């Protein structure tokens with residue numbers, strides 16, 4: 536059952552870095568028009584992180600819905616930062632009631648409420664944080680950023696996901712040679728174990744968000 540927010544529910548505040556309309560550039564839904572809601576805050580600090588999540592503006596649920604509604608697009612992607620740190624039920628119930636398809640991109644360290652989200656993409660960061668447990672162990676898409684790690688570390692995780700993606704780490708702070716080598720190693724890793732599919736961050740090549 537979809538619950539609409541009450542008047543007071545629309546006053547709930549979320550930390551929002553940006554809301555923008557673009558094309559999903561990576562993973563299973565690559566190429567699909569989507570509205571991105573980027574939340575502030577993350578519980579990790581990956582050294583190669585390319586998103587700003589420490590500065591945000593508070594937006595009420597009502598303002599957030601108004602902003603999303605401006606775009607002629609019925610797909611919403613919740614991202615961050617770490618979107619699972621937010622109170623997702625009021626937001627997701629509102630978006631569902633309005634007919635949106637909701638995806639989330641999470642690092643998996645916080646379990647998600649069940650039945651709220653249409654597409655769960657977990658992108659674990661255990662190559663950087665091997666001691667942080669992955670608590671969201673089921674979903675639609677597992678998207679691993681490849682930095683040469685031993686892929687057997689995902690043997691106990693990948694059964695919970697239908698689609699498995701391996702994505703090279705594109706680190707703008709590193710040299711062209713470093714990135715080129717990482718791309719090639721990712722290419723070789725997919726060839727070595729074809730349960731994985733290659734994901735590229737095509738939005739970066741197009742110089743769009």
Ligand code: SF4
Pocket residue numbers: 577578579580581583584585586588615616617642660
């Ligand atoms: S989990 Fe994602 S958003 Fe958080 S620091 Fe790592 S790459 Fe950045």
